[in-house]
Amino acid sequence: MFEMIVRISLLCISLSMFGLIYRVIKGPSTADRVIALDAMGINLVAIVALISILLDTSAFLEVILLVGILAFIGTVAFSKFIEKGEIIEHDRNR
Amino acid sequence: MSLLHLAIFSPFLLAIAIPILYKHIRSVHTGWFVLGLPIILFTYFFRLMPVTQKGETITKSFAWIPSLDISFDVYVDGLGLLFALLITGIGSLVILYSIFYLSKDKEQLGSFYTYLLLFMGAMLGVVLSDNLIVLYTFWEFTSLSSFLLIGYWHHRERSRYGAQKSLLITVLGGLGMLGGFVLLFIMGGTFSIRELIGQADTLYGQALFLPALLLILLGAFTKSAQFPFHIWLPDAMEAPTPVSAYLHSATMVKAGIYLVARMSPVFAESGVWLWLIASFGIVTLFWGSFSAVKQTDLKGILAFSTVSQLGLIMSLLGVGAAALHYDSIGENVYMVATVAAVFHLINHATFKGSLFMVVGIIDHETGSRDIRKLGGLMAFMPITFTIAAIGAFSMAGLPPFNGFLSKEIFFTGMVNVLNMDIFNLDTWGVLFPVLAWIGSIFTFVYSMIVVFNVFGGKHQPEKLERTPHEAPLGMLISPVILASLVIIFGIFPNLLSGTLIEPAVASIVPSLLNGEFHVHIGFWHGFTPELFMTIGVITLGILLYVTLLRWKKVYSLLPESMSLNHLYDKSVDLAEQASRWITRLFMTGFIRSYLVYIFLFFIISLGFTLYWLDAFKLNLGNTAPIRMYELILAIIIAIGSVFILFVKSRLTSIILLGAVGYTVSLFYVFFRAPDLALTQLIIETISVALFLLCFYHLPKMNLKEERLRFKFNNALVSIGVGTIVALIALSAHSNKLFDSIASYYIENAYEEAGGKNVVNVILVDFRGLDTMFEITVLGIAAIGIYSLIKLRMTRGEEADENK
Numbered sequence: 001m002f003e004m005i006v007r008i009s010l011l012c013i014s015l016s017m018f019g020l021i022y023r024v025i026k027g028p029s030t031a032d033r034v035i036a037l038d039a040m041g042i043n044l045v046a047i048v049a050l051i052s053i054l055l056d057t058s059a060f061l062e063v064i065l066l067v068g069i070l071a072f073i074g075t076v077a078f079s080k081f082i083e084k085g086e087i088i089e090h091d092r093n094r
Numbered sequence: 095m096s097l098l099h100l101a102i103f104s105p106f107l108l109a110i111a112i113p114i115l116y117k118h119i120r121s122v123h124t125g126w127f128v129l130g131l132p133i134i135l136f137t138y139f140f141r142l143m144p145v146t147q148k149g150e151t152i153t154k155s156f157a158w159i160p161s162l163d164i165s166f167d168v169y170v171d172g173l174g175l176l177f178a179l180l181i182t183g184i185g186s187l188v189i190l191y192s193i194f195y196l197s198k199d200k201e202q203l204g205s206f207y208t209y210l211l212l213f214m215g216a217m218l219g220v221v222l223s224d225n226l227i228v229l230y231t232f233w234e235f236t237s238l239s240s241f242l243l244i245g246y247w248h249h250r251e252r253s254r255y256g257a258q259k260s261l262l263i264t265v266l267g268g269l270g271m272l273g274g275f276v277l278l279f280i281m282g283g284t285f286s287i288r289e290l291i292g293q294a295d296t297l298y299g300q301a302l303f304l305p306a307l308l309l310i311l312l313g314a315f316t317k318s319a320q321f322p323f324h325i326w327l328p329d330a331m332e333a334p335t336p337v338s339a340y341l342h343s344a345t346m347v348k349a350g351i352y353l354v355a356r357m358s359p360v361f362a363e364s365g366v367w368l369w370l371i372a373s374f375g376i377v378t379l380f381w382g383s384f385s386a387v388k389q390t391d392l393k394g395i396l397a398f399s400t401v402s403q404l405g406l407i408m409s410l411l412g413v414g415a416a417a418l419h420y421d422s423i424g425e426n427v428y429m430v431a432t433v434a435a436v437f438h439l440i441n442h443a444t445f446k447g448s449l450f451m452v453v454g455i456i457d458h459e460t461g462s463r464d465i466r467k468l469g470g471l472m473a474f475m476p477i478t479f480t481i482a483a484i485g486a487f488s489m490a491g492l493p494p495f496n497g498f499l500s501k502e503i504f505f506t507g508m509v510n511v512l513n514m515d516i517f518n519l520d521t522w523g524v525l526f527p528v529l530a531w532i533g534s535i536f537t538f539v540y541s542m543i544v545v546f547n548v549f550g551g552k553h554q555p556e557k558l559e560r561t562p563h564e565a566p567l568g569m570l571i572s573p574v575i576l577a578s579l580v581i582i583f584g585i586f587p588n589l590l591s592g593t594l595i596e597p598a599v600a601s602i603v604p605s606l607l608n609g610e611f612h613v614h615i616g617f618w619h620g621f622t623p624e625l626f627m628t629i630g631v632i633t634l635g636i637l638l639y640v641t642l643l644r645w646k647k648v649y650s651l652l653p654e655s656m657s658l659n660h661l662y663d664k665s666v667d668l669a670e671q672a673s674r675w676i677t678r679l680f681m682t683g684f685i686r687s688y689l690v691y692i693f694l695f696f697i698i699s700l701g702f703t704l705y706w707l708d709a710f711k712l713n714l715g716n717t718a719p720i721r722m723y724e725l726i727l728a729i730i731i732a733i734g735s736v737f738i739l740f741v742k743s744r745l746t747s748i749i750l751l752g753a754v755g756y757t758v759s760l761f762y763v764f765f766r767a768p769d770l771a772l773t774q775l776i777i778e779t780i781s782v783a784l785f786l787l788c789f790y791h792l793p794k795m796n797l798k799e800e801r802l803r804f805k806f807n808n809a810l811v812s813i814g815v816g817t818i819v820a821l822i823a824l825s826a827h828s829n830k831l832f833d834s835i836a837s838y839y840i841e842n843a844y845e846e847a848g849g850k851n852v853v854n855v856i857l858v859d860f861r862g863l864d865t866m867f868e869i870t871v872l873g874i875a876a877i878g879i880y881s882l883i884k885l886r887m888t889r890g891e892e893a894d895e896n897k
Contacts, residue, residue: 007722010723011722011726014723014726014727015726017726017727017730018726018729020753021734021753024746024749024750024753025734025741025746030745030749033745033746033749037749037752037753037756040753040756041756044756044759044760047763048760051764057766059766059768060768060771062768062772063763063771063772063775066776067756067775070775070776074779074782074783077786078786081786
């Protein structure tokens with residue numbers, strides 16, 4: 001029963017990836033796409049967590065943490081890129 | 095290493111010393127240092143003559159590459175010794191002549207004598223080697239040194255053209271010859287000529303016999319300027335005259351003759367050999383003498399005359415091969431042809447050498463070689479005239495000179511063809527005496543032109559640069575010696591018969607002679623057909639010479655565009671243009687074209703292999719079940735990848751690429767590879783960031799956003815590559831031949847290496863070396879990026895790492 005629920009939720013989250021990838025492709029502005037990508041990252045966290053339950057292993061917990069950090073960093077980087085056009089600024093005195 | 099080896103190598107050794115002598119002793123003409131060596135060598139070879147006269151041979155061995163059956167074996171028999179005497183004898187005379195011909199102050203004498211000595215040594219090596227590979231090495235050495243000598247005045251355009259042409263043609267033949275030698279080795283199992291002659295019977299009839307024969311003949315024909323490869327010889331006349339006299343009349347062009355004579359015992363069993371040599375020779379004889387008449391340059395006349403005389407010797411060797419097919423030695427009249435070939439070989443070397451030297455003298459003393467400008471020189475240069483007359487009359491075949499005798503025997507040999515009943519000679523064989531006769535008439539005509547158009551007629555001082563006068567004594571010594579030899583051999587021909595001709599003939603047809611064969615050359619045969627032929631040649635020749643101006647128009651009948659030279663120039667041009675065109679056709683300079691070639695090759699080669707070996711198999715037995723969420727993620731990846739191609743903005747494609755990369759990492763999770771998933775996530779993030787960096791730095795000009803244009807060919811190729819890879823992956827999965835070794839790692843990771851993470855244990859312990867180099871790759875990449883960014887050298891700036 002429990003495994004069934006996990007599988008169903010895994011299926012649902014996988015399907016929700018469709019919506020997100022649709023937004024990434026379609027999304028009128030870049031901001032839409034970046035948000036969609038961020039959400040995909042969070043979805044990944046969920047999927048990895050569910051898989052870990054399903055496989056009954058703790059080997060993927062680092063992946064969850066890493067995705068969390070990377071999705072954050074990636075979104076911040078994209079945001080800065082959209083705002084300023086570059087990610088790492090050279091000139092400190094600006 | 096014996097004295098014989100030293101004799102062959104001595105010119106090379108002296109060639110090393112010549113530049114030093116030339117540089118330090120400028121007061122003496124460098125030629126004097128060279129002159130001694132060929133004289134010593136000539137004396138040395140002369141003293142070997144009693145050995146070959148008795149029918150014995152000398153063999154000396156010197157190991158070079160024994161493991162490959164290549165050893166520098168020297169073999170002296172009648173034929174080799176004859177050539178060695180010609181090379182050293184005429185070599186001495188030519189060097190003596192060149193001392194007076196070439197100016198000490200204006201010419202690069204060091205290079206001249208170095209090349210000449212290289213040539214002399216190479217030529218001695220060719221005629222005295224018993225090993226085919228050594229022979230080939232020396233053979234190419236002669237081509238190379240001839241190239242250097244023809245291009246001696248390298249500031250002249252014609253010299254360079256002539257040198258290039260002769261190199262292309264002779265090296266083409268030389269390479270063919272090498273092929274023939276290798277085929278002989280495959281058949282006979284040895285590179286030694288003597289051993290090959292020993293197994294001539296078993297060679298004949300093998301499948302490779304004919305290719306070997308044709309390839310070796312290609313080498314001989316190109317070197318000896320046989321039709322249609324004779325075109326390089328007239329252009330080689332741009333060389334200094336001593337070179338023309340030495341290489342292009344007496345020695346190098348006879349290397350092909352030597353090769354044919356030497357290989358005769360191996361190949362003469364075959365009718366192809368006889369027919370090819372005899373017919374090419376006779377056509378060359380006719381064409382060379384016919385073309386010589388129209389030349390206006392004296393050296394041009396002599397060049398075509400050389401071509402024609404070489405054809406004569408070649409055809410005699412061909413006809414002489416027929417002797418092997420008749421048993422009885424007493425009745426064997428076909429031996430005459432071989433005798434005539436050897437005799438004429440000696441004669442030609444003497445009179446052609448002297449004629450070239452005469453032309454050199456005329457050129458030197460009047461400043462012109464054009465027969466239209468020259469005339470009436472008899473009064474100014476009586477000695478030169480005498481020499482020229484002796485040489486030219488001998489060439490024409492007049493008594494009492496040696497050319498008369500060899501021409502008579504030549505006719506005998508050709509008339510004898512009519513009596514042969516082998517290889518269908520009784521049908522087309524009649525052409526041989528006819529062509530020989532017509533060729534001899536033209537020979538007579540151009541010989542007369544050489545004498546009477548230059549020395550007879552009226553003197554035309556306004557056309558000449560300087561007043562002609564008799565040549566210095568030193569320049570006359572060599573031609574006088576040669577001309578007196580012409581007369582001596584003409585009056586006492588039997589001086590040669592026992593000493594040189596018999597041993598040489600014995601080497602060409604070894605199986606027939608057992609010491610019973612004796613050559614006797616007499617003046618008077620009685621009223622034979624050859625006598626009437628000679629009389630015909632002389633009367634018709636005089637007639638044609640007198641009426642020359644009336645029928646000279648014949649030569650303009652054949653347009654320039656039909657000539658062989660034109661054909662050669664066109665084919666060289668065409669080869670260049672075609673290769674340039676082909677290169678331009680596919681070397682477009684666009685990376686996309688090259689990628690298309692690579693991928694097409696990939697598709698075709700792998701697809702063909704799959705089809706040819708019937709390798710595609712599909713076995714669904716060992717596949718895992720497909721789960722729903724895997725399918726969904728696969729569809730997401732597919733959609734993402736496909737849309738990367740179709741989106742308009744580059745930024746979108748970067749984001750899509752990131753999405754695909756993240757989804758791939760999810761697959762690693764599904765397939766239980768946590769380490770891979772971690773790495774994939776980080777790398778994907780970093781590379782997306784790098785893409786963004788590149789994106790920002792795109793030039794503002796080209797920032798117009800547009801869709802990737804659809805190209806049918808590209809679509810086809812990419813679909814093809816995808817299909818092939820998919821097919822190969824499927825059949826590879828269906829063909830598991832043995833179990834993987836993964837179980838070993840799993841069992842031993844903890845026990846042997848003390849780690850529970852099998853992936854990491856493999857990376858740093860079981861297969862640590864790979865990891866080390868991956869680290870190196872990363873390091874190199876990092877340093878490379880750093881240096882690319884930091885070191886921005888602009889054009890023209892000097893590279894200075896300390897700056």
